Amino acid sequence: MADLLTFIEFSLRGLMVGAVYALMAMGLSLIFGVMRVVNVAHGEFLMLGGYVSFFAWSSVQLNPIASLFVAMPLLFFLGMTIQRLFIERVVGKPELSSLMLCFGLSIILLQGAQLLFTPDPRGFTWLLYPVRLLGWNFPMYMLMIFATSMAIAFALFLFLKATRWGKAIRAVSQNYEVAQACGIDARKVRMLSFGCGAAMAGAAGAFVPVQFSLSPGVGHEFILKSFAVVVVGGLGSLWGAFLAGLLLGIVESLITFYFSSHLAQLTFYATIIAVLLVRPGGLFGSAEA
Amino acid sequence: MREDSPSSADRAAEARPEIVWERVDRRVRRALVWSLPLILLFALAILPYMASAYTVTLTFLVFFWVATAQSWNLFSGYTGYVNFGYVGLIGVGAYTTAILIGKFGAHWLLAVGAAGAVTAAFGFLIGIPFLRAHGIYFAIAMLGLAEGLRVLFSMDLMAPLTGGGAGIGFISGMSLAAKYYAMGLVALLSTAVVFLVANSRFGLQLLTIREDELAAQVMGINTTSKKLMAFTLCAFLTGLAGGLYAAYVNYLVPATMFVTAYYTLIPIVMATFGGLGTTMGPVVGAVLFTIISEAIWARFVFLHLVIFGAVLIIIILFMPQGIIPWLQDRRILPRTRWL
C-alpha cells in the first residue's frame, strides 16, 4: 500500500514537471506542423523566457505568472521577427538548410546570453512552502505552475479551435496548398505560428528560474527532452505533444526515484531512438498530420 | 506551365562564359596543380623542426578539424542527411584510445587504429537502424544518440572501462611531433578518401541521395546500403581523428567530451563554409576558420562561438552552396568533382 502511494506521489510530481515539457513541446510541434521546420533554437527561446521572468522578479518583484504577460508577448514578437528575417527564407527548402539555420540561431542566442547575462546560474524563490494535497506535500509553486501551464495549453487549443487565425494555422498545417487556394495568407500564418511557438517556449521558460536553475545553457537539456516528447507525440501533433509531455514527466520522475537519474535521462534519448525506429512518424500522430 | 524555345539548348551552350581558371595557360595550370600540393606537403612535413610548439599545436588542431570536417562532409555533405550527433562518433573514437592506453597499456598506434575500427563498427551497427529514419528524424535521432552516449559513458555500467563521470586519464606516450604527423596523416587520409569517393560511381550514387532519394531508388540505386557504407566510412575516419584527439587531451570526461555545441558545430560550419559535397571545401573551411578564429579568439574569447553561429546563418541564407561551388558557379573554378 505504501508502495502504491509512493508510486502515485511520484507520478503526480512528474505530471507537474511534465506540464513544462508539454508547453515547450507544443510550441515545437506547432512550428513543425505549419512550416516543416524543426526549431533547434527552441531551447534558447525557453532560456530567454527564463531571463525575462528572472529580471522581472529581481527588478520589480513581478511574480512568474504575472511576468508571463511580459515574457510571452516579448517572445512572440521575437519569434515573428526571427521567422520573418531568417526562417521564412528556408521554408520549403531541403531540411538541411532549416536545421543548420536554426542550429546557428541557437548558438548565437546561447552565446549572446552568455555575454549579456554572464554564465552565472540564476534563480529566485517564490511560493516555496509545502502544501498538503491528497495527503502528500507538494511545493506551492509547483501547483501554481502546473495550473498555469494547463491554462496556457488549453488557451492554445481554444485559440486554434475557435478563432479565425487559429483555424488558418490548422488549415495551413493540414494542407498548405488548399489553404492558400482558400485565400489564407500562408506567410502571415507562418509568422504567427512561429511567434506562438516561441511564446509557448517563453511561457515554459518563465518557470525555469523558480523550478530549476537558469543559465544560458539551460535550453540544451530542455530541447533534447522536447525532442523526445514531440517524437513520442508525433511531430506536428499538438495533442500528442501535450500528452507525451505529461507522460514523459511522469516517467522521468518515477525512473529517477526507483532507479537513477542516469537511467531517466537515458530513457529520454532511448525513447527518441526507439520511437523513430518503430514508427518514423511518432506514436500518436503521423508525419503528415 | 513553362514554355520551351526549341533553341534554348544551343543558346545555353553559347552563352557559357569561359572559366577563369581555364584561361590560364595549360602548362602553368598543370605545374600549379602538381607543385602546389607538393610544396604544401613539404612545408607541413618540416614544420615541427622549424616552428614553435604553439604553431605545431595549432596546426595539429587544423588537421583535426580538417579530418572531422571532411568526415562529416563524406556522409552528410554527400547524402544530405544531417548528422547532428557527430560528437558521438568522435567520443567513441576518443574513448577507445583512452581505454586501450589507460586500462590496457596498449601502444598508441594500436590504440588509434583500434579507435578507427571500433568507431567504424559502431557506426555500422548504429547505421542499420538509424538510417531508416529520414531527414529531420535522422537529425533528431542522432542528437539523441550523442546525448545518450554521454549518459551511458558516465553510468556505473560502463564505469570499469570509462571511469564513469570522473573520467579517464592516461599518458599517450606520444611526443608533440608524433601527434602532429599522425593527425596530419589522418587529415590527408580523410581528404584522399573523399577525393576518391567524389570521383567514383559511389560518390555519384551518394549525391543522388542528397538530390532525391526516391528518384535514386527507382533508378535502381540501393540507397540504404550506400548510406550505410558512407556512414561507416565516416565513422572510421572520425574514429581515427577522435582517437588521436584523445592523445592530445589526455583526459576524457563524458560531460566535456560530448559537447554538441562544439565538436558537432565546428566541423559542420567548416564543411558548409567550404562547400558541402566537394573535395576541397572542408579543407578550405577548416584552414580559414582556424586562422580566423585564432585571430579573433585572442581578442574576444566569448565571441568565438557566436561568430561560428553567425557564419553558419550567413552561409545558409546567402551562400548555401559554400565557397568552392560559389566559385564554380561564377566560372572561376572548373566544375569538377575533383575540387
Added chain:
Amino acid sequence: MEDGAILTLERVRKDFGGLRAVDDCSLVVETGKIVGLIGPNGAGKTTLFQLISGVLRRDSGHIYFHGDDISRLRPHEIARRGIGRTFQITRIFPKMTVWENMIVASHSAGAEERARALLELADLLPLKDHYAAELSFGQQKLLDLMRVMMLNPELILLDEPAAGINPTMQNKILDLIHQLNKEGRTFLIIEHDMDIIMGHCEKVIALNFGRVIAEGRPDEVRENEEVLTAYFGK
C-alpha cells in the same frame, strides 16, 4: 497469368487510413505494347505506379513481372529487374550534371556509350556538362525519360510524360516513345490528354475508385458507358 504478359496485377489493394486508393485491382500489360492508363483525378493511377515500382507496399494482392512476384521487393530491386518509371513532377538530380544524371542510373558495363547515344537521340549531348537544374522544363522531362532508359528497362511507367510542355517538345517525346517501343520496350502511360491516348496507345485501361472499369482498344474504351460516367457524371 496470360501468355505474353510482362506485368500482371492480381487483386492489388492499398488503403490510406480509411481511404481505399486501390481496390482489388487486377490488370495485365502485354509485352511490347504501349498501354494507356486513364481515369479521373483520384482514381488511383499514380498510387498504382507507386505500388508497381515498390515505392509503396500493397496491403494485399500480387504483382507479377515476367511471372515473378515482385510485390515484396524494394524499389531499387524492382528497377534492376527492368521496370523503369518517371514521376508526374520530374525528379532529376538538379545539382548533378546531365552526364552524371545519366551515368549514375546505369548498373552495367558500357554506360558511357549508352549515355552518349541516348543523349544524342534526345539532342541533349551539347548540354551534358550543365547541371540538370539549368535545363528547361521540357529538357528536364527528356532527360528524365532518357535517364530511365539507362536502366535498360523492359517496362517503362510514365506518369504524364506530355503534360506541361509545348507541342514541339511533346512530339519529340512521343516520337522517342515510339522509337523505344520499336526496340521492344513496353510502356504503361498515365495521360490525361485523350488525343495522345487515342493516337499513340494500342490498349487503354480505365480506372475509377481504384478499380479497373474498362479496358480494350482506345476507341472502345472511349465509348464505354462506365468510363463516360466516371468522367462526366450522369
Added chain:
Amino acid sequence: MDRVDFLFSPYGSELTAAVASVIEELGVPTAASIVATLAPWKGKNAKWMTQFSSTAPLYLMGSVDLAIERAEAKNIAILYEDTPFPIGVADGLRARAKERGLKIAMDEKYDKALTDWSPLVSKARSLGAEFLAGGGYYPAAVGITRAAAGIGYRLKLLALVVGAADPKFVKDLGILAEGVAGSDIWLPSVKTRGFVVEGATIANEDFVRSYKEEFKRDPEYWSAAGYGAGQLLAQAVNDSLKRARKVDRNLTRDFLFNFSGETIYGDYGVVKLGQPDAGMQVRKQHFVIQWQKGKKEVVWPRELASAEPWIGWPR
C-alpha cells in the same frame, strides 16, 4: 606558449586536465590554483604542475565530524553530481563517514542534465536520512535545497558544495539558506601570514585591504587563490634568482614541489617529485561554513570557528 616561463591559475578540473599534458610536454612550472580534482596528478608522475588548491575530498570532510559531534546525526545521505569534482567530494564524505562509523543511508550520483531534484531528495527522506550532503555546482545547491524545502523535509544538517558557499546562495534562497552548511577554502577573515617579502610579511589582511582599495569590494576565494599562487611563484622565482642569478625553469619547478609552508591562501605542500602522485596537494585544509542571519560564519573546525553551529534545517 613558448615564451611562457611559468603558468598559474587554469580554472576548473577538466580544463586543467586538458592543459596538463601540454604543460608536462613543454615543461612549464605551474601552480594550478583552483583545481579540486586529483585526476591530473593521481598516478601521473607529474613533473611540472603542482596543485595549489585543496583537493575535492577535503571539501566536506569536516561536515561529517560536525554532524556526528554536534548534530548527533545517525546517518548520512550522499547525493552528488556525476562529474569529477563532485565525485571527489563524495569520496571524501564516504571515506570520513566510514572512518567515523556514520551509517550511509543513501549514496547516489545524478546526471548533470538533471533538472528536478525532488525525486532524489524524497528518496533520501524515505530512507530516513538525517544528514544530507553532497551536491555539485551552484544549480545543484539551490535545486537540492529547494526540493528539500518543497517536500517539507526536516534535516539535522544540510551541507552542500560548492554553491552553498556562494554569496548568491543566500540572495536567491533567502530564509531557506539559513542553516545550510557549506565548505569554504578561504575567507577574508582568515588569519594567514603569507610570505615574508623584502622583510615585510604580506598577510591575508594586507591582501584583503589592498584588494578593497583597488576594487571597492571584498575579494572572492579565487582572487585569493590567484594571489596566493602568485606569491608562491614569486617566491619560487626569487629562490631561483638567488641560487642561479637567473630564472631557471628547473629551479622554479623544484621550489614548487619542495616548498612546504603558508601563503595568504593557507597551507601549501605537495607530494614530492618522483613519486607517483607528485604535485598533489596534501596540506591545504577546508572549513565548514554556515549561513547564519544572512552572514557566512565559520563553524568548523572549532579552533577557527567564528560562530556556534546551528543544528536543524530549515530554521
